[in-house]
Amino acid sequence: MPINQPSGQIKLTNVSLVRLKKGKRRFEVACYQNKVQDYRKGIEKDLDEVLQIHQVFLNVSKGFVAPKDELIKAFGTSENDVIIKEILDRGEIQLSEKERQLMITKINNEMLTIISAKCINPKSKKRYPPTMIHKALTELKFSVVLNRPAKTQALEAIKILVSSQIIPITRAKMRVKIELPTADHDDAVDDSVVAQVKRLLTTSVHNESSTTIWSCTALIDPVSYRELVALCDKRGTLQVLDMAVIDEAK
Known part of the structure; x- marks a missing residue:
């Protein structure tokens, strides 16, 4: 059903549409610019700050509001907020x-x-x-x-x-600190694990060893990071000290 707009009513301005097709019907909500992205990132959680009109439409530009029976048929509910959230989460953003x-x-x-x-x-x-x-x-x-x-x-x-x-x-290389339990530790890693870790280090900056812990602060290539994470997982620790070392001399 169309919205009866009184003469002189202010039209929607700077509107961004989010559309979602369910079955054979397309549903739309009218939003403020940039607010949809904020909503999807979890920055904005208040629907009233996202929506220009707290309503589900079949066609925003023509003012056709989605009938209740159409909403139930497509979404299994007529609960406005539930439907709006699904459209915002899964719909396609229409940009000018x-x-x-x-x-x-x-x-x-x-x-x-x-x-x-x-x-x-x-x-x-x-x-x-x-x-x-x-x-x-x-x-x-x-x-x-x-x-x-x-x-x-x-x-x-x-x-x-x-x-x-x-x-x-x-x-740019990453600077990391690695700690691994050694031979005398209850949860000791195999010597081959330490050897694999050392192989992935491009420059050793500082090393510390004890009877139970092998520790090293070093530079690595970013492509090696995931492999190091896997090697240290559940047996040691890997801490990123610097995501991008610009001057290795420092």
Whole structure:
């Protein structure tokens, strides 16, 4: 049924739509710009701050509210908040061209910042500014896409940059502290585990040993991190001290 809008009523402005198809019907909610992403990240939990109108529509632009029987048929309930939350969680965000460009710019800036923080020039041991990284990625015809996290796209871009070497670039090393129980400890690890750990260390900064604990603060390549986690899991500890060491001399 259409909403009876009185003459002179203020229309929805800066509206973002979230649509979800259930069965043969499409349902929509009208939201404020940027609030849907905040809701999905758990930053915003108040539906009234997310929604422009606390209502489920068949068509927002035409003002057609979803009938109760249609909601029950599609969602198994007519409880407004339950249905709205499902649409917000699972629906597709509809953006205007202006909103799309703003979102792409935001994701791109986040991605470039992440790459700049995680990578260095292997000769100078310095970070590249985001502008230089952007220029290199443009030459490689790499561009960001919507609906994918900036971090995921940054890691993909790093692989392309490192493999292409369009500019001299490598991942900055991580500084970690590792502790493993040794031979005289009740929960001792096999000597081969310590050997495997040592093999993954690129530079040993500081070592401490006792009768029960082998401890080391060292630099590692980020690609080795998951393997180290598996080796230390349930038998020792792995602590990240620095996500990106810029100057190894320090």
